[in-house]
Amino acid sequence: MARLTPHARAARPRPRWWRAAVLTGAAVYFLVPLAASVVFTVDVPGSGLTLDAYGRITTAEGFGDSLLLSLELAAATIALVLLLTVPALVALRLGAPRLRPVVEIVCSLPLVVPPIAFVAGIGTVLGWGPEHFASTPFFQTFVALQDPDFPLVLVLAYTVMALPFVHRALDSGLRAIDVRTLVEAARSCGAGWPQALFRVVLPNLRGALLNASFLTLALVLGEFTVAQLLGFRPFAVWIVGVSGSQAQVSVAVSVLSLLLTWALLLAVVSAGGRGAAPRPTPSPRS
Amino acid sequence: MSAATPPAPARPRRDRGRLAVVPLLAFVALSFGVPALAMLHGAFTARDPVSGATSFTTANVTESLSGHYLDALLGSVRLSATAAVLAALLGLPLAQAVVTSRSRALRESVLTASGVLANFGGVPLAFAFVATLGNSGVLTRHLSLDDAGWSLYSFWGLTLTYLYFLVPLMVLTLTPALEGLRVEWREAARNNGATTVQYWRHVALPVLAPSLLGGLVLLFGSAFAAYATARAMVGSSIPLVTLQIADALSGNVLIGRENVALALSLDMVAVAGLVMAVYLPLQRRSARWLA
Numbered sequence: 001m002a003r004l005t006p007h008a009r010a011a012r013p014r015p016r017w018w019r020a021a022v023l024t025g026a027a028v029y030f031l032v033p034l035a036a037s038v039v040f041t042v043d044v045p046g047s048g049l050t051l052d053a054y055g056r057i058t059t060a061e062g063f064g065d066s067l068l069l070s071l072e073l074a075a076a077t078i079a080l081v082l083l084l085t086v087p088a089l090v091a092l093r094l095g096a097p098r099l100r101p102v103v104e105i106v107c108s109l110p111l112v113v114p115p116i117a118f119v120a121g122i123g124t125v126l127g128w129g130p131e132h133f134a135s136t137p138f139f140q141t142f143v144a145l146q147d148p149d150f151p152l153v154l155v156l157a158y159t160v161m162a163l164p165f166v167h168r169a170l171d172s173g174l175r176a177i178d179v180r181t182l183v184e185a186a187r188s189c190g191a192g193w194p195q196a197l198f199r200v201v202l203p204n205l206r207g208a209l210l211n212a213s214f215l216t217l218a219l220v221l222g223e224f225t226v227a228q229l230l231g232f233r234p235f236a237v238w239i240v241g242v243s244g245s246q247a248q249v250s251v252a253v254s255v256l257s258l259l260l261t262w263a264l265l266l267a268v269v270s271a272g273g274r275g276a277a278p279r280p281t282p283s284p285r286s
Numbered sequence: 287m288s289a290a291t292p293p294a295p296a297r298p299r300r301d302r303g304r305l306a307v308v309p310l311l312a313f314v315a316l317s318f319g320v321p322a323l324a325m326l327h328g329a330f331t332a333r334d335p336v337s338g339a340t341s342f343t344t345a346n347v348t349e350s351l352s353g354h355y356l357d358a359l360l361g362s363v364r365l366s367a368t369a370a371v372l373a374a375l376l377g378l379p380l381a382q383a384v385v386t387s388r389s390r391a392l393r394e395s396v397l398t399a400s401g402v403l404a405n406f407g408g409v410p411l412a413f414a415f416v417a418t419l420g421n422s423g424v425l426t427r428h429l430s431l432d433d434a435g436w437s438l439y440s441f442w443g444l445t446l447t448y449l450y451f452l453v454p455l456m457v458l459t460l461t462p463a464l465e466g467l468r469v470e471w472r473e474a475a476r477n478n479g480a481t482t483v484q485y486w487r488h489v490a491l492p493v494l495a496p497s498l499l500g501g502l503v504l505l506f507g508s509a510f511a512a513y514a515t516a517r518a519m520v521g522s523s524i525p526l527v528t529l530q531i532a533d534a535l536s537g538n539v540l541i542g543r544e545n546v547a548l549a550l551s552l553d554m555v556a557v558a559g560l561v562m563a564v565y566l567p568l569q570r571r572s573a574r575w576l577a
Contacts, residue, residue: 026376084313087306091305112558124544156317159313160314222408223408224513225532228517239409254409
């Protein structure tokens with residue numbers, strides 16, 4: 001077989017034209033909207049070439065608040081989702097193998113409920129607050145969940161929505177290393193449990209952790225459905241709000257957000273090595 | 287430290303394993319289970335506006351499957367199916383072009399770009415297309431597309447927009463499968479006198495079929511659940527089930543439609559559940575070939 005391969009390769013007429021055509025077509029389709037968006041923001045009919053739209057982003061009303069809210073939500077979501085999944089998945093690798101498929105199914109369940117259906121359910125539950133619990137101390141929980149300055153309910157919702165992707169990323173990371181041997185080696189060298197986890201297991205999971213964090217960050221920064229229908233105003237909701245009055249600004253922000261996502265992904269890929277490239281996951285399109 | 291931690295016997299370790307899973311399961315039960323059950327309960331109950339009493343009924347579900355709600359559900363299915371099939375037809379040659387390319391740089395950059403673009407949904411995507419092909423978009427103005435009858439705010443406009451994240455998703459799904467096609471299979475087919483068409487018809491496509499179908503189903507689910515892109519782009523001018531749910535929830539058209547919104551959500555969950563039930567076995571099957 002090994003001898004056959006070079007012969008066949010040399011003999012095969014390589015039809016290169018179709019590949020060039022396919023790649024050119026794809027390049028046109030994927031680059032034109034980006035280029036056109038940039039042109040749209042700098043070439044304003046009536047006032048010629050101007051970078052005005054980008055300058056107006058920072059002064060637009062609500063920009064700083066909504067971006068900050070989104071970043072805070074992202075940080076809280078990443079912390080919560082990793083706190084819940086990392087110990088559980090590491091422990092499952094060390095023991096209790098029968099629980100593993102259960103956890104996998106539980107973590108995949110949110111995929112079956114689209115965000116819009118999920119938020120319909122959340123809205124119903126939040127409605128119970130004033131209805132059934134108004135006179136109980138429990139009512140304060142409902143108020144705290146919906147604090148407009150930092151809506152905890154969004155953190156809970158985003159954590160649920162991120163679970164399938166985080167689980168998949170961490171699970172493939174854990175599959176690549178022998179957790180049990182690593183932990184036993186660390187323990188027989190005298191490390192305690194926290195030391196074994198933080199200084200041995202987690203550094204070996206760096207790529208998977210970064211990947212999971214990136215996916216969660218991208219999800220939270222772009223999330224629109226849940227936030228809009230519950231009446232909060234993080235970044236994506238703000239962009240839509242501003243598009244009515246300042247079309248140029250909203251497109252400029254969209255361009256910047258794509259560049260930001262790109263930069264983050266490149267950072268993750270270069271920090272985590274090749275294994276950290278995002279897997280094909282059914283993203284929760286918001 | 288070492289004296290305090292003798293080698294742990296098997297049982298406590300397993301208990302610890304169970305303990306670490308408890309917070310995760312409790313969290314899902316509370317944050318996901320309770321809203322999901324509330325949805326289920328709400329879909330099958332109605333409240334009497336006078337007495338305030340709730341009673342069980344299937345009227346919401348019946349209503350969600352008739353009239354303009356049914357149109358919206360079918361519209362969503364039609365849009366998602368069209369976009370998924372087109373994305374598969376376009377994604378397969380693109381993935382093949384990338385996989386068979388000799389340039390490593392091209393492969394790496396296309397795959398990284400696919401990773402970014404597959405996650406580039408929602409609001410920014412809608413605005414990029416509005417700026418390009420919308421009423422005052424750059425291409426629309428310079429090519430006078432509106433004279434030719436083009437409108438982005440239509441079924442095909444939305445399909446074109448969805449392809450922007452669906453094609454990269456398809457490329458990501460198909461690349462491992464295409465890489466799994468061995469050169470030897472092609473050579474064996476050639477040695478037996480098969481043409482390129484015959485090779486694809488009888489060897490490559492049957493091997494790719496589970497990945498291709500799995501990808502199709504995944505893309506369908508992704509497009510079906512999309513809301514932000516459609517909302518930011520077309521408002522409510524195209525009947526889509528996600529837009530109907532949002533309108534019913536926020537009382538845009540009629541107030542007191544929350545229970546119908548919950549019934550529509552239940553319809554969506556049923557479709558999405560069907561999608562996953564098809565996808566997971568297919569994914570497992572395609573994984574067998576790529577081992």
